[in-house]
Amino acid sequence: MRLAGEEQRSGRSEHGTSVTVQVDGRPVRALAGQTVAAVLLSMGQRTFRHTATTGAPRGLFCGMGVCFDCLVTVDGLANVRACVTLVQDGMAIETGGADLD
Amino acid sequence: MAWRSRREALTLTESIQLAVIGAGPAGLGAAIEAAELGLPVTLIDAAPLPGGQYYKQTPLAFRATPEKNGRHLLDRLDRAEVRLLMDTLVWGIFAEPDGHLLCLYGPAGTPRRLLAKRVILAPGAHDRPLPFPGWTLPGVMTAGAALNLVKHQRVLPGRRILLSGTGPLQLVLAGHLIDAGAELVGILDLNAFPKSGWRHLGAVWGQWERLAEGWRAWRILRSAGKRIRWGHTVFRALGDGQVEQAVIGPLDGSRPQVVNADVICLGYGFSPATQLSHQVGCEHRYQADQRATVPIRDAWLQTTVNGFFVAGDGAGIGGKDTAYNEGRLAALGAARSLGQEIDRDRISQVRRELARQQRFANALSALFPQPPWAGDLLTEDTILCRCEEVTVADIRRVIDEGANTVSAIRRLTRAGMGRCQGRMCGRPVGALLARQLGRPMEEIAYATSRPPIMPVPIDGLLEVDPRLAEFAPARDPAGANVSES
Numbered sequence: 001m002r003l004a005g006e007e008q009r010s011g012r013s014e015h016g017t018s019v020t021v022q023v024d025g026r027p028v029r030a031l032a033g034q035t036v037a038a039v040l041l042s043m044g045q046r047t048f049r050h051t052a053t054t055g056a057p058r059g060l061f062c063g064m065g066v067c068f069d070c071l072v073t074v075d076g077l078a079n080v081r082a083c084v085t086l087v088q089d090g091m092a093i094e095t096g097g098a099d100l101d
Numbered sequence: 102m103a104w105r106s107r108r109e110a111l112t113l114t115e116s117i118q119l120a121v122i123g124a125g126p127a128g129l130g131a132a133i134e135a136a137e138l139g140l141p142v143t144l145i146d147a148a149p150l151p152g153g154q155y156y157k158q159t160p161l162a163f164r165a166t167p168e169k170n171g172r173h174l175l176d177r178l179d180r181a182e183v184r185l186l187m188d189t190l191v192w193g194i195f196a197e198p199d200g201h202l203l204c205l206y207g208p209a210g211t212p213r214r215l216l217a218k219r220v221i222l223a224p225g226a227h228d229r230p231l232p233f234p235g236w237t238l239p240g241v242m243t244a245g246a247a248l249n250l251v252k253h254q255r256v257l258p259g260r261r262i263l264l265s266g267t268g269p270l271q272l273v274l275a276g277h278l279i280d281a282g283a284e285l286v287g288i289l290d291l292n293a294f295p296k297s298g299w300r301h302l303g304a305v306w307g308q309w310e311r312l313a314e315g316w317r318a319w320r321i322l323r324s325a326g327k328r329i330r331w332g333h334t335v336f337r338a339l340g341d342g343q344v345e346q347a348v349i350g351p352l353d354g355s356r357p358q359v360v361n362a363d364v365i366c367l368g369y370g371f372s373p374a375t376q377l378s379h380q381v382g383c384e385h386r387y388q389a390d391q392r393a394t395v396p397i398r399d400a401w402l403q404t405t406v407n408g409f410f411v412a413g414d415g416a417g418i419g420g421k422d423t424a425y426n427e428g429r430l431a432a433l434g435a436a437r438s439l440g441q442e443i444d445r446d447r448i449s450q451v452r453r454e455l456a457r458q459q460r461f462a463n464a465l466s467a468l469f470p471q472p473p474w475a476g477d478l479l480t481e482d483t484i485l486c487r488c489e490e491v492t493v494a495d496i497r498r499v500i501d502e503g504a505n506t507v508s509a510i511r512r513l514t515r516a517g518m519g520r521c522q523g524r525m526c527g528r529p530v531g532a533l534l535a536r537q538l539g540r541p542m543e544e545i546a547y548a549t550s551r552p553p554i555m556p557v558p559i560d561g562l563l564e565v566d567p568r569l570a571e572f573a574p575a576r577d578p579a580g581a582n583v584s585e586s
Contacts, residue, residue: 016160016162016163017162031162031163032162032163033159033160033161033162033163033164034160034163034254034256035254037250038250038254038256041250041256041257041258041259042256042257046239046240046259046343046344046363047239047342047343048239051490053489053490054490056237056490057238057239057342057343058237058239058487059239059240059242059343060239060242060246060250060258061241061242061243061246061487062227062228062242062243062245062246062525063242063243063245063246063247063249063250064154064227064228064245064246064249065147066227066374066521066524066525067487067521067524067525068488068519068520068521068556069237069487079520079556083246083249084148086149086160086162
């Protein structure tokens with residue numbers, strides 16, 4: 001089984017078309033149809049944000065949109081669930097921030 | 102929500118016969134059956150593609166080969182007269198004299214309010230959370246999350262992976278992870294090895310698809326030299342900022358061992374999603390063998406709320422085939438209650454199939470019982486409510502001060518008030534309360550569920566009733582305004 005992570009790095013894919021997203025200002029190659037969470041994890045990044053109350057790190061947990069732990073900022077919109085949001089070419093993803101209410 | 106006049110409310114509302122909420126196995130069964138009965142039906146789901154979690158569809162842009170998973174049902178859906186509203190959240194349901202008013206949030210062009218004569222709720226389930234020290238560290242995730250990543254996204258969640266949980270889903274996940282080249286540092290099953298498995302042979306007879314899947318996973322495990330460690334669990338996740346190690350061992354806490362792992366997958370079964378059935382006001386009861394609170398239903402799967410049916414895992418975990426047939430039965434019940442004549446053979450065929458599936462479900466829950474209260478894993482500083490970061494100590498303190506319901510604990514500590522609306526902490530908080538008070542779970546009421554059942558942008562609420570605008574705060578340019586009840 002070929003993993004998308006390898007395909008992303010090599011730029012050759014039998015899955016989706018290659019797109020480029022910005023992760024915290026850095027260009028990252030991804031595949032159309034991948035979730036933001038999958039792109040971050042295939043980069044080896046497990047911490048997606050820090051909590052507002054204690055600053056504790058959080059990442060992907062439920063993977064199906066119910067726990068709201070994997071929140072990131074997408075194109076300036078805060079509190080977006082990385083696990084159910086598909087990447088698009090040119091998308092700007094910001095991680096690490098404290099969540100805002 | 103109070104309307105100034107009923108007439109005004111209705112002019113903005115679209116009236117329909119039947120709404121099916123959730124497009125997993127149960128919702129697909131219900132919608133297809135209803136369409137075949139000639140009943141106009143609207144199928145609503147928050148995901149971009151139908152299929153639910155079990156028949157989850159790989160995103161269109163990301164398919165190397167045609168999707169086979171759930172194809173038999175999705176092809177029938179394509180051919181059926183079903184109106185599909187995808188990417189659409191039902192965030193609240195309100196009783197009206199002539200039906201149920203559904204409040205929707207979805208893409209432009211989606212109706213915002215549907216008045217449905219009958220509703221079949223097919224909400225499914227989510228992985229059952231089991232709190233332990235360190236379970237909020239990045240790298241700890243549910244078995245469902247890991248399975249989604251490896252199956253539908255072709256991404257490994259990490260390099261050294263520990264599985265802890267119970268039941269066949271773990272086996273399936275282990276098979277996929279080994280196939281994808283992950284290093285499994287352990288497969289822990291909370292339950293003891295099922296020695297009396299042969300007693301259930303009769304119930305398993307005919308479940309070839311499931312047996313084949315289990316057999317395939319078992320063979321992958323064997324050839325990789327991996328064994329399941331029965332009666333073992335994870336006690337603690339350790340790491341600076343993310344998971345680096347896990348403390349594992351036998352359930353009794355003897356001989357704890359530290360293993361290196363960057364991912365810990367939790368597969369402790371599933372919790373029925375009862376937010377909407379609670380919010381609507383259906384009566385629920387605690388079902389001990391499921392260790393879950395489920396809506397009370399009659400022989401047609403109608404709840405205690407007239408015209409409101411629940412089918413599938415949302416009414417108790419039974420798996421995809423039970424869910425599909427329950428969906429069909431609920432559709433037959435809804436059509437019958439709308440005055441349609443229903444073919445008796447059709448009814449008895451569905452009921453027979455449900456009885457057969459029930460035997461299999463019983464065997465499975467005898468082999469892999471839902472984990473008991475795992476309170477012994479908890480330390481005082483273990484977080485129970487992930488959203489609001491409320492610890493065991495915080496909750497014990499308010500119980501000592503007199504809080505004796507989950508709702509009271511929520512008001513006093515904010516546990517269950519965050520974005521997930523208690524989906525993750527509701528049951529653990531209830532279990533802690535039961536233990537502290539020395540009462541059975543049957544006596545612990547679920548926290549009140551209020552709309553919106555998930556965070557909805559303020560705009561979404563305004564679309565339902567523009568008059569709400571006068572109560573809305575000035576819009577944040579970053580779009581961060583989110584309503585949380």
